Amino acid sequence: MAGIYIHIPFCKQKCNYCNFYSLASVKYRDVFVDALLKEMEIQKDYLSGEHIETVYFGGGTPSLLDAGEIDKIIERLSKYHRIISSPEVTIEANPDDISRQKIKELLHTPVNRFSIGIQSFFDDDLNYLNRVHSGSEAEKSVISVLDAGYKNVTIDLIYGIPTLTDDKWGKNIEKFLNFQIPHLSSYALTVEPQTALDVLIRKGKMENVDEEKAVRHFKILMDAMKNENYIHYEISNFAKEGFYSKHNTSYWQGKKYLGLGPSAHSFDGNSRRWNIANLNKYIEGMKKGGKIVEQEILTLEQKYNEYVMTSLRTVWGTDIKYIEDTFGKNITSHYIKEIRKHINAKNVICNNGIYRLTKKGKLFADAIASDIFYIG
Numbered sequence: 462m463a464g465i466y467i468h469i470p471f472c473k474q475k476c477n478y479c480n481f482y483s484l485a486s487v488k489y490r491d492v493f494v495d496a497l498l499k500e501m502e503i504q505k506d507y508l509s510g511e512h513i514e515t516v517y518f519g520g521g522t523p524s525l526l527d528a529g530e531i532d533k534i535i536e537r538l539s540k541y542h543r544i545i546s547s548p549e550v551t552i553e554a555n556p557d558d559i560s561r562q563k564i565k566e567l568l569h570t571p572v573n574r575f576s577i578g579i580q581s582f583f584d585d586d587l588n589y590l591n592r593v594h595s596g597s598e599a600e601k602s603v604i605s606v607l608d609a610g611y612k613n614v615t616i617d618l619i620y621g622i623p624t625l626t627d628d629k630w631g632k633n634i635e636k637f638l639n640f641q642i643p644h645l646s647s648y649a650l651t652v653e654p655q656t657a658l659d660v661l662i663r664k665g666k667m668e669n670v671d672e673e674k675a676v677r678h679f680k681i682l683m684d685a686m687k688n689e690n691y692i693h694y695e696i697s698n699f700a701k702e703g704f705y706s707k708h709n710t711s712y713w714q715g716k717k718y719l720g721l722g723p724s725a726h727s728f729d730g731n732s733r734r735w736n737i738a739n740l741n742k743y744i745e746g747m748k749k750g751g752k753i754v755e756q757e758i759l760t761l762e763q764k765y766n767e768y769v770m771t772s773l774r775t776v777w778g779t780d781i782k783y784i785e786d787t788f789g790k791n792i793t794s795h796y797i798k799e800i801r802k803h804i805n806a807k808n809v810i811c812n813n814g815i816y817r818l819t820k821k822g823k824l825f826a827d828a829i830a831s832d833i834f835y836i837g
């Protein structure tokens with residue numbers, strides 16, 4: 462089983478914290494869709510006939526495409542790939558694009574999972590992030606999607622925003638819970654180098670993020686979600702049983718995927734490759750037959766590091782038997798030696814050879830994983 466990711470590189474305006482590749486214009490939408498269809502043909506053998514279980518429209522802002530374009534893309538995908546009979550088809554959507562008319566149109570496409578980029582229900586947080594939508598549009602968008610009958614719905618919320626007090630963060634979580642949505646993705650605001658937010662903070666024009674606040678918000682979130690019986694199945698993801706993101710889970714479980722569109726990454730089990738993050742060059746490249754990828758063949762050590770990084774963040778944990786069978790004795794001994802101090806510090810627990818983060822360990826997930834990386 463494998464997945465397909467489609468990167469739609471357009472946004473109405475750039476959020477200041479964003480480091481995904483996208484342009485604040487939809488001027489080249491038609492030529493982009495043509496180039497994407499061409500790329501599908503060029504890459505049709507990449508997954509060597511694997512069944513496709515998930516299709517994910519990400520970006521950028523996929524909800525800027527219309528239902529006809531979505532249909533056309535999926536139709537073309539099914540020409541080149543064996544898509545299972547009930548695939549998970551997700552679209553990332555921004556609240557300001559979700560009109561009742563748009564949802565009505567999408568109901569006739571194979572899209573069956575909505576991922577809504579809410580980030581906060583409060584205008585001052587949305588202004589801080591330079592999001593294009595308002596808090597009331599955020600609420601209306603969720604209501605519209607639920608009213609249309611979509612059951613598999615997730616929203617994104619960001620915590621640790623300087624304008625987001627603990628009280629407001631509690632209210633954001635409460636609003637999410639009141640909607641009875643089965644899935645939440647929630648991330649700490651991070652200031653990525655070279656983003657507009659990074660520049661504004663360095664110039665003293667915007668307040669910097671406070672890491673202690675982010676830790677506090679994460680703890681509030683974990684407690685609230687546990688009380689409501691959501692499963693914390695990945696460090697940034699909570700779901701009711703049966704509503705895990707199949708697409709993202711396949712990344713964390715090391716399954717193969719094909720990424721289409723500028724900047725999209727692909728993985729075939731042994732190598733990772735990525736398309737150029739430049740729309741014009743991507744379009745030109747497709748016209749010339751698709752020579753716009755860079756590739757890296759993963760070493761055994763890199764595969765181990767990736768496995769540790771992703772598995773430790775999930776509810777399935779890190780499996781010592783898998784490490785031994787896949788990476789050999791040396792790496793296994795390294796893992797056992799390095800993980801020991803985190804068990805002693807009560808950051809990690811081990812049951813039957815499966816190592817999982819404790820609630821305390823979840824606060825330092827990336828640091829713990831990088832601590833047990835193998836640098837040969």
Ligand code: SF4
Pocket residue numbers: 471472474475476479480481483520521522555578
């Ligand atoms: S809408 Fe999403 S992809 Fe576009 S700029 Fe904002 S965060 Fe980035």
